[in-house]
Each structure stands twice: as structure tokens, then as C-alpha cells.
Amino acid sequence: MELWDYKIDKTPEMTPEVERWFLERRLNYGHFKKIKLTTIKKYWQQLKIDPAMRQMLANFIKKYA
Numbered sequence: 001m002e003l004w005d006y007k008i009d010k011t012p013e014m015t016p017e018v019e020r021w022f023l024e025r026r027l028n029y030g031h032f033k034k035i036k037l038t039t040i041k042k043y044w045q046q047l048k049i050d051p052a053m054r055q056m057l058a059n060f061i062k063k064y065a
Helices: 016-028 037-046 051-064
Strands: none
Touching: 016 037, 016 051, 037 051
16 A cells, blocks of 8 residues: 655755655565665765664664675
């Protein structure tokens, strides 16, 4: 199920702050399509996500990255 009321594509106007915010939103609401592992690693320290989600992602990255 997709509940996005907007579309944000990769455009030159996509600032790092917007990209991080959009990534946090996708992770927190469980919409994992089109999320690249490199993007998660890039913003890992700044991500404000649920602690359980952070632990799950850390385990996934450790096992598959």
C-alpha cells in the first residue's frame, strides 16, 4: 500500500536535507521500494528513525553488505 501524497524524483533541486527527510519518511513508514543501500549508508549517522528499524537495518547491512 502506498500513501504518498507527493512525488519526489531525483532532480537537481533535491538537496541533501530533503533526500535525508524523504529517506527517513520511507523507512519509518515501511516503504522500502527504490531505497539504495548506499543512500542508507550515506545518511546513517543523521537518520532519525525508530530504534527497532535502526537495529533491523543494522543487522541487514551487516549480513548482506
